[in-house]
Amino acid sequence: TGFPVVTLSRTPDGALSLAQTRFFSDPSVVDPDDSRWDLPLTAQVGHGSGGGGGPELHRVGIWTASDLPARDAAFEVHAPTSVGSKFPADSPWIKLNGLQQGFYIDNYDADGWLRLQSPCQQLVLSEVDRMCLLDNAFVLTRAGKLDLANALEFSRALANDPSYLIWKSLSTHLTFYGSLIHQTPTFPKFQAYVRRFYGPQLARLGWFTQDTDQESTAYFRSEVIRMLGTAKDPAVLADAVIHFQTLVTTPEASRVTSDLRAVIFRVVATHLQGQVYDQLRTLYESSDLAELKNDCLGGMGAVQTKWNDTLEWALSGKVRSQDIQYAFAGVVRSGIEGADFTWAFIQANWDRLNDKYIPNKVGSLVCLAIGRFQTEDKAVEVEAFLGDKKTTAYKRRLDTTLEGIRIKAACFRRDATHLDQWLTAQTL
Template sequence: MRVQCTSEMYNRLRKAIETKELQPADRVGLVMDSYALVKAGKMKPEDMMKLLASYSKEDDTIVWQGLTDALGGLEVILSDDDVMYPSFLAFAQKLVLPLVDLVGWTPSADDKHLTGLLRGNMVALLKTFCYKDEAVASEADKRCKAFLADPSDVQSVPTDIKTPVFKIYLKNGGEKEYNEIKAYYATAKDNAERKHVLNSLGATPDDKLKLATMEWTTSGAIKLQDFFYAMGSVGRSSKRGREISWQFFQDNFDRLKTMLGASSPSLMNAVVVMCAGGFCSIEKADEIDAFFKANPLPNNSRRIAQMTENMRANGKFLAMLQASDLAKAEFWTTLL
């Protein structure tokens, strides 16, 4: 059950959030409810963003999990809009960066279990919203270089933050950094470590390297049960990454079918979703449906239908946000 409030009620609740008069369970509930209500068209997007701005001093791990889900959901949608997206990123950065001073990058002996969880959550958020920040980029660079020089140094890049730290390093780097992370795949001692590489490589901002990732992961160099992870790292990396992965899938459709052969349909499901599932456009959903009508995958038709249905829902959500004050640059100046 969701709780819907009036705009005036939300204004009063904002003060209670800022002062933490509301308990964590209530604060996280408001985040989750507001996001769901906006997506359902039952709440003004402007009210949701003003509410989220009230969490600028939030320090509770559970509340931050709710904020992460909401910010992540909005990032996926708004990344399809070249006007709103930069403003949203700037807003999210202001919300997230204070966490660095709160929990830091390095675990301490006094950490409680939830503190460690919040730190892992923080680095994942930094990877998405704050990777351009000079201090964040410098810290990730220092840690990555120390780890790559000595992979036994688990203090520099602990397992729970390895993928986001790799991504920050890649996002601020070029071919040199890309090759360094890729080379770690060959020397990693176990499959879990290799997956950190596969899940990271697509974060490179270089289109040629994104395409190279797609080609490498389908070359036979990667185990069949793992190769789609690198495809997803491209497809979920950015608006441009979505286009690259989807075009690659279309251009290599027959080869991918041959690769997967008689393997479980779940593998092709994963490939389709990783390559085509990141769009937020009704038009793109129609394009994808048309492709699979001409190139049917009977064993995967249900998953494809679910994917394009979600894509259309996200397209409608984006249109709703575009029709709100979020499309006006001046609105964002009123937040934080």
């Protein structure tokens, strides 16, 4: 919030135009100031047939906006035609902010986003530029400045991208929208899309370490399995159960690395529920390895019938103070139902938690629980409960979390139907 968005568009006659405006994560906020910036304009420009040749870096110079006319009704400041004309309009594609040298978000009209798919698919643009484009697309969508369909279509161009960072970012953004629709009839469509989208990556990476693995491959593999587990991929669920039993009973015989342990515990506990709870709790209590204990907590929190038992057991002293958030996070990650339960538990045990933990720790538990909410009613409920409580130690974090709830509420109202329509179209 507070920095500029620069949008590159093509006019009906094919000329290029630029406009800048102030970015707000909450689209309902109106800029109270006449914000405008002097911006260094650079661009990666495609050339050759289809734009598949190596990009050329164009340094346009400084766009001085301070002496331009007042903003239009959309609070945008438009560059004079002399600025837009410095970009090659006949180029098959243009990526603003080449090499990410300027502190601004680059945006495009629908045609511009479409044109940028090809250099991303062909890996013509660098990993950094591809990742920034992906992040920009979804950040702008959440702020109401880009249609969700445009962001999703652009993300499909990265379906074969070899970069872990790209897929980590993809997972973050898709998980955000999956969480929004988790309790709607659209969610099974979302799961089906994730299975199709991530399946080829698991086929390439496999479950086990390979000679071709790079430093980030273990994280890449874990992320892909996590997403497919959330999407209830049948093969992933079946394999995860087998690996789970080996990890719990004869860990020395397991071929999967410890990087996959947390995701396996979580996927299997979500799938089998109470059938594995006692195994996870016993493993926690018998182990001295902190990382393994935290992995167990993540799995235990997935078992809905044991939520209260898990939190009470954790508060009894079985879980160290510095690790208590893992027990709460395990429940919250189960969706809105888990967040509702955790928030109710925190309210009912408010004095107990504040007596046991320092204010910052209590604040982290509060924000962890309410951060999953996505309605105005829930934001109001939280504010009402905390109105007379001492929250000074974590006020800024709390304010940010409440703002996030309201942003998600706006996203759901604006995009839930569009997401359903887009997902439906993918199956036709």
